[in-house]
Amino acid sequence: MxxxxxxxxxxxxxxxxxxxxxxxxxxxxxxxxxxxxxxxxxxxxxxxxxxxxxxxxxxxxxxxxxxxxxxxxxxxxCHPEIIEAVHQAHQRYGYHWEHPLRAELAEKLVGIMPDSSLSRFSYEVSGTEAAESAIHLALCHKQRRYIISFTSCFHGEGLGTKMVSAYNSDNNKFMEGWAGGVIKAPYPYSENIPAGMTQEQYVEYCLWYLENHITDFITPADNIAAVIIEPGLAEGGNWIPSKDFIQGIRRICNNHDWLMIADEVLTGVGRTGKMWGIQHYDVTPDILVAGKNLSGGIEPCAGVAARDEILGDNPRATAGSTFAGTPAGCAAALKTLEIYQRDNxxxxxxxxxxxxxxxxxxxxxxxxxxxxxxxxxxxxxxxxxxxxxxxxxxxxxxxxxxxxxxxxxxxxxxxxxxxxxxxxxxxxxxxxxxxxxxxxxxxxxxxxxxxxxxxxxxxxxxxxxx
Ligand SMILES: Cc1ncc(COP(=O)(O)O)c(C=O)c1O
The missing domain is CATH 3.90.1150.10 (Aspartate Aminotransferase, domain 1)
Incomplete structure (x- = not known):
């Protein structure tokens, strides 16, 4: 052919x-x-x-x-059962914010989180909005100014997520002034490692940069709210981080009192052979961002899960655009998760x-x-x-x-x-x-x-x- x-x-x-x-x-x-x-x-x-x-x-x-x-x-x-569920939700509710599927899906979602501490969920339309919402939430919760992200990472195409993402320097041209609150740290790629280092040495270097270089020379640790990481740097080229690296980030976040945000928009909801990519690393993030697969490919649905004290009562951390958590989006996600369970x-x-x-x-x-x-x-x-x-x-x-x-x-x-x-x-x-x-x-x-x-x-x- x-x-x-x-x-x-x-x-x-x-x-x-x-x-x-x-x-x-x-x-x-x-x-x-x-x-x-x-x-x-x-x-x-x-x-x-x-x-x-x-x-x-x-x-x-x-x-x-x-x-x-x-x-x-x-x-x-075009999974027919998801299309049917979405059709029924459209027929019954049209669009309203106040519908019962919102709570039903949140219950399901907190039930499948990598850890029961991620007990609340906030809806968004797209992965971009969800990642921005997670960042906003972290800044407001910690009442600090900076977020750390990694080279080649991708978190979306909104103005905020463009600033946090780091495909290459050309990508952020003319927008440099907007990125004041973002610190970019090196990511331990497995190819093109500098200075003849082994993979293990490079991982150590990247963790050292995160733990010491940033806090010694860029801004003190108590100015930083969170580290955002993809547990599989997908759009940047499907780079798979080592366990040492992801566990090292968790350790550094604990030591420095930073939140760890796992952006699971692409790695989540089964893509990596576990429900969440972070589960390969035996690590629990403080905030988890979900999107893409969650919609079953039929109707947008995305959002942020976080611990109770982060998402429970933080009046500054507003979220959710008009179409966040639509009846049809929630219906798509509920049916998707039902099929996941039924069909293993x-x-x-x-x-x-x-x-x-x-x-x-x-x-x-x-x-x-x-x-x-x-x-x-x-x-x-x-x-x-x-x-x-x-x-x-x-x-x-x-x-x-x-x-x-x-x-x-x-x-x-x-x-x-x-x-x-x-x-x-x-x-x-x-x-x-x-x-x-x-x-x-x-x-x-x-x-x-x-x-x-x-x-x-x-x-x-x-x-x-x-
Ligand atoms: C890790 C990650 N975060 C966020 C996004 C943005 O999601 P969306 O395109 O649904 O806005 C993507 C999209 O590819 C992604 O891969």
Whole structure:
């Protein structure tokens, strides 16, 4: 199977948006830049319909879905039971703030938290709002001014979360003045470690920076409210932190009297093969941020869980935009969690994660272009490196992703030289393995013949760039 993308119908829809949508012309520029370097234009699709493990583009081409609505469809595309629950909530309540599902879902959520101390829940619409709310809550609770976040982390696209996030310095250009309350600490990546340090030494360095450098040279410890961390630095390239690192953060937070915020928007609700990513580390955060999977992929639902004294009575920490905790969003989450329990979804995700890990285990030794295979449950990523001087790591990753798409697998390659995959937690094993077979064929092809696309700066996921 080999597609030529975009197909004519997708292309026509895509061209419609060129003059009106944000970044409408970015694809054209990227394609021209790619061509100028002697490469192909990046492949792209417009989704026509979606069901279970698959999506179809407007030209009728079918794809195994490893992109998963940017990791938001834990039970596959368009789950009929969740759609029905949402439909019923819409019919019964329309939109009102004061509805019974709000309390029902909060009860369920505090019941599945990594620790019973996280006993309260506050609703938001998106992961971005939830992360901002968690930060605001921490500042108000501690009555302090600073938050510590990590290099390459991603917490959202609001003004506050843009400041806390740290893809790269260019990302925050022109907004530097807004970031006064954020201190960025180094994250212990497993590749490109500086000064010939081992991974363990680098983890130690990052913890030393957090514990000593910041408090000795940037601001005293009692000015800092919280450390915000993803227990799996997802958008930044699916980096999986070591137990020493996450437990070290908890220890330092305790020593310095800082709150620990786990942003589980992407790692949470089963993505890593446990209900919460932080459970891999035997650590309890003070505040936990949830989103994405919680909605079942159908209707937005996000929020913040925290200890009673943090979220129970803090009049300064206002939260919740108009559509936070809609009846339909709560209904989607309630039905999603009901199906998780009924169908042992987390166990299935853990099993699939092991299968994927085993399937990808030899890629690093087998293919020169593979930098690292990283996975935690179904948070899957393969990083790439260029072997020829004139190529860039990013082009290799983008070319592998392009080849996968042309052969029927939809995955993410964003601003890192990494192809990231977020299969549904209930994906059929055969579909997962077929997708990984196609991925390996793509890697073998690019390993043999070099990069085929060279668009930079990157388009979101190599698609339309809208
Ligand atoms: C860790 C993390 N936090 C927050 C967000 C923002 O969530 P949303 O896009 O739903 O606003 C994301 C989105 O990818 C994320 O990965």
């Amino acid at each position: 080999s597609y030529s993308l975009p197909g004519p119908k997708s292309k026509a829809i895509f061209e419609r948006g060129l003059s009106t949508l944000r970044h409408g012309s970015r694809y054209t520029k990227a394609a021209a830049q790619s061509a100028a370097k002697g490469y192909l234009p990046p492949a792209q699709i417009i989704v026509d319909r979606a069901a279970g493990d698959f999506i179809w583009d407007s030209d009728g081409n079918r794809f195994i879905d490893f992109q998963n609505g940017w990791a938001t469809n834990p039970l596959g595309n 979804i987390i166990d299935h995700a853990e099993k699939l994660g092991t299968i994927a890990q085993q399937r990808m285990a030899n890629w690093q030794s087998q293919y020169g272009i593979v930098g690292e295979v990283r996975s935690l449950g179904l948070l899957l990523g393969v990083s790439f490196k260029a072997e020829k001087a004139q190529e860039e790591d990013f082009y290799i990753a983008r070319s592998v992703r392009n080849h996968m798409l042309n052969h029927g697998v939809w995955a993410i390659c964003d601003s890192e030289p990494t192809v990231r995959m977020y299969p549904a937690l209930n994906m059929a094993e055969a579909n997962l393995l077929e997708g990984l077979d196609i991925m390996e064929a793509a890697i073998a092809e690019i390993d043999n013949n070099g990069a085929t696309v060279g668009d930079y700066p990157p388009l979101p996921s190599g698609n339309t760039g809208f």
